[in-house]
Amino acid sequence: xxxxxxxxxxxxxxxxxxxxxxxxxxxxxxxxxxxxxxxxxxxxxxxxxxxxxxxxxxxxxxxxxxxxxxxxxxxxxxxxxxxxxxxxxxxxxxxxxxxxxxxxxxxxxxxxxxxxxxxxxxxxxxxxxxxxxxxxxxxxxxxxxxxxxxxxxxxxxxxxxxxxxxxxxxxxxxxxxxxxxxxxxxxxxxxxxxxxxxxxxxxxxxxxxxxxxxxxxxxxxxxxxxxxxxxxxxxxxxxxxxxxxxxxxxxxxxxxxxxxx
Amino acid sequence: xxxxxxxxxxxxxxxxxxxxxxxxxxxxxxxxxxxxxxxxxxxxxxxxxxxxxxxxxxxxxxxxxxxxxxxxxxxxxxxxxxxxxxxxxxxxxxxxxxxxxxxxxxxxxxxxxxxxxxxxxxxxxxxxxxxxxxxxxxxxxxxxxxxxxxxxxxxxxxxxxxxxxxxxxxxxxxxxxxxxxxxxxxxxxxxxxxxxxxxxxxxxxxxxxxxxxxxxxxxxxxxxxxxxxxxxxxxxxxxxxxxxxxxxxxxxxxxxxxxxxxxxxxxxxxxxxxxxxxxxxxxxxxxxxxxxxxxxxxxxxxxxxxxxxxxxxxxxxxxxxxxxxxxxxxxxxxxxxxxxxxxxxxxxxxxxxxxxxxxxxxxxxxxxxxxxxxxxxxxxxxxxx
Ligand SMILES: Cc1cc2nc3c(=O)[nH]c(=O)nc-3n(C[C@H](O)[C@H](O)[C@H](O)COP(=O)(O)OP(=O)(O)OC[C@H]3O[C@@H](n4cnc5c(N)ncnc54)[C@H](O)[C@@H]3O)c2cc1C
Numbered sequence: 001x002x003x004x005x006x007x008x009x010x011x012x013x014x015x016x017x018x019x020x021x022x023x024x025x026x027x028x029x030x031x032x033x034x035x036x037x038x039x040x041x042x043x044x045x046x047x048x049x050x051x052x053x054x055x056x057x058x059x060x061x062x063x064x065x066x067x068x069x070x071x072x073x074x075x076x077x078x079x080x081x082x083x084x085x086x087x088x089x090x091x092x093x094x095x096x097x098x099x100x101x102x103x104x105x106x107x108x109x110x111x112x113x114x115x116x117x118x119x120x121x122x123x124x125x126x127x128x129x130x131x132x133x134x135x136x137x138x139x140x141x142x143x144x145x146x147x148x149x150x151x152x153x154x155x156x157x158x159x160x161x162x163x164x165x166x167x168x169x170x171x172x173x174x175x176x177x178x179x180x181x182x183x184x185x186x187x188x189x190x191x192x193x194x195x196x197x198x199x200x201x202x203x204x205x206x207x208x209x210x211x212x213x214x215x216x217x218x219x220x221x222x223x224x225x226x227x228x229x230x231x232x233x234x235x236x237x238x239x240x241x242x243x244x245x246x247x248x249x250x251x252x253x254x255x256x257x258x259x260x261x
Numbered sequence: 262x263x264x265x266x267x268x269x270x271x272x273x274x275x276x277x278x279x280x281x282x283x284x285x286x287x288x289x290x291x292x293x294x295x296x297x298x299x300x301x302x303x304x305x306x307x308x309x310x311x312x313x314x315x316x317x318x319x320x321x322x323x324x325x326x327x328x329x330x331x332x333x334x335x336x337x338x339x340x341x342x343x344x345x346x347x348x349x350x351x352x353x354x355x356x357x358x359x360x361x362x363x364x365x366x367x368x369x370x371x372x373x374x375x376x377x378x379x380x381x382x383x384x385x386x387x388x389x390x391x392x393x394x395x396x397x398x399x400x401x402x403x404x405x406x407x408x409x410x411x412x413x414x415x416x417x418x419x420x421x422x423x424x425x426x427x428x429x430x431x432x433x434x435x436x437x438x439x440x441x442x443x444x445x446x447x448x449x450x451x452x453x454x455x456x457x458x459x460x461x462x463x464x465x466x467x468x469x470x471x472x473x474x475x476x477x478x479x480x481x482x483x484x485x486x487x488x489x490x491x492x493x494x495x496x497x498x499x500x501x502x503x504x505x506x507x508x509x510x511x512x513x514x515x516x517x518x519x520x521x522x523x524x525x526x527x528x529x530x531x532x533x534x535x536x537x538x539x540x541x542x543x544x545x546x547x548x549x550x551x552x553x554x555x556x557x558x559x560x561x562x563x564x565x566x567x568x569x570x571x572x573x574x575x576x577x578x579x580x581x582x583x584x585x586x587x588x589x590x591x592x593x594x595x596x597x598x599x600x601x602x603x604x605x606x607x608x609x610x611x612x613x614x615x616x617x618x619x620x621x622x623x624x625x626x627x628x629x630x631x632x633x634x635x636x637x638x639x640x641x642x643x644x645x646x
Contacts (some may be wrong), residue, residue: 190310193272
């Protein structure tokens with residue numbers, strides 16, 4: 001079983017602020033971490049490998065320092081890692097990112113399963129996973145909370161939806177995005193950390209993966225960020241008074257007036 | 262203080278810290294309250310390769326020394342001494358095999374301890390033999406190729422949870438201190454059972470149980486070293502592990518100090534943070550000095566051991582005694598600095614104060630350690646003449 005996991009280095013957003021002047025994230029001095037959802041993807045891949053054998057390859061697109069997250073992946077138990085890094089990749093939106101990653105995946109070659117986290121905690125779009133699947137022409141199942149069964153090219157997945165869950169049977173190769181309910185990630189091992197420290201991380205640039213210039217980075221990104229801002233916190237609140245039934249009536253009226261319901 | 266850790270030592274410390282912060286701190290209060298053995302955390306420590314930290318590679322470990330081990334014990338103790346003693350007691354059970362075991366014994370038992378598949382434990386103490394270990398009454402009588410064990414060990418850490426026990430028993434009462442022998446006893450051996458689980462003041466998630474031997478047949482291959490070497494095995498082992506007990510003191514004191522410092526900067530009384538009062542400042546300064554001094558002593562002792570020193574009973578005893586007395590004082594003062602909040606279970610320091618007490622007692626009480634130190638000093642002085 002060849003499994004590919006796509007991970008991203010993100011600023012630890014619990015500590016991140018937005019620059020009010022430029023409306024961009026202030027990344028300086030903020031610790032970089034593996035996108036938390038991607039750790040679940042990595043854990044699931046490693047568990048599958050331990051259960052049925054195979055190989056776990058991890059890809060990330062990012063600046064040279066993103067190699068750190070690949071080292072962490074090795075420490076957890078990944079077999080091969082590749083860093084997709086090129087100045088020309090910079091400024092990519094989800095479309096250009098998924099294109100770049102799909103070209104990287106094609107270069108890796110053989111795979112049965114691609115696992116991504118459900119979304120990143122900096123961009124929060126949840127688009128890159130499904131877009132990779134679309135580019136590679138394979139099925140995608142999002143918000144997976146459990147791999148129920150996997151055998152002979154058949155896979156049975158449980159996915160969370162708003163009002164419950166769905167069980168989906170489909171075929172590999174397949175891309176899935178996972179949610180945190182899927183597993184409890186392991187701590188890295190000391191042997192893994194020592195191995196990761198020594199390993200040389202292979203870097204692929206645009207020409208290595210055969211990416212077309214107009215489809216990557218800023219030029220491949222139709223998304224235009226007009227403005228990013230922290231929503232203003234309004235402290236105003238209104239306390240409705242009266243008997244519970246009265247309050248409920250008042251509340252419904254207000255919600256209707258505000259076009260909430 | 263910068264101790265100029267090597268890159269690998271820093272990695273080990275960071276890994277232990279990660280486990281302490283992410284896996285221990287969130288559950289320590291519940292484990293304490295429910296007196297539940299920290300199995301999940303032991304599994305995490307195993308996954309991280311830390312249970313085999315001090316075991317050579319050929320027996321499945323990662324081949325580091327006493328110093329790296331105490332870094333881990335310190336970090337875990339900063340979060341919870343109940344967890345760190347469960348970790349350290351496995352090493353206490355494994356060290357006799359490492360130090361005195363035959364090649365076959367090492368191959369048979371150490372890999373499972375290194376991988377964390379099995380935990381170790383060490384059984385010396387009995388109801389009538391605490392500080393006076395030579396008073397043990399558990400007997401091992403020779404019967405062909407077997408020894409028949411009878412007696413009860415008391416207050417054995419990891420008792421019942423561990424699979425591999427080093428047990429000290431009398432094989433020849435007439436020979437006194439040369440009449441004891443160390444045996445490896447596996448859980449599940451017929452005639453080996455467990456008594457009650459103790460209810461304790463602190464380190465409540467660690468298990469402390471009686472070990473009961475009733476005509477328990479142990480093959481003679483399970484003797485560690487030679488017949489008659491039991492107390493030597495025990496004393497050498499405890500010399501090796503005592504700096505780890507010192508590291509528990511350093512860790513728990515650091516944990517309590519961090520909480521007290523943080524609190525003192527936030528708690529406002531008389532319109533100012535209590536950290537602005539000189540008496541609080543001096544308490545904090547004294548705590549920090551004490552912790553750092555103990556850490557330096559514990560680290561130096563571990564380095565002396567790793568450096569290949571032959572005799573380090575005195576230094577080990579010093580590290581254990583100083584660090585544990587320090588931990589008791591610092592944790593009490595941490596509670597004091599935090600006032601009523603310090604006394605509440607909602608905050609971590611009351612538990613740390615309860616936990617710190619045991620460090621002055623087990624692996625030889627601090628009074629007994631002072632005896633050891635003084636006797637050695639006198640001996641050294643006689644040697645000079
Ligand atoms: C939680 C816990 C876990 C333990 N885990 C283990 C374990 O895993 N394995 C194991 O074998 N044992 C274990 N022990 C036993 C521990 O090592 C003993 O409790 C300790 O050695 C002291 O023995 P004692 O409690 O019988 O005290 P005692 O020997 O009865 O001492 C009582 C008091 O008298 C003092 N005293 C005794 N003799 C002298 C002397 N000669 N000079 C001056 N003062 C003296 C002592 O310092 C102490 O203050 C554990 C104990 C506890 C409480």
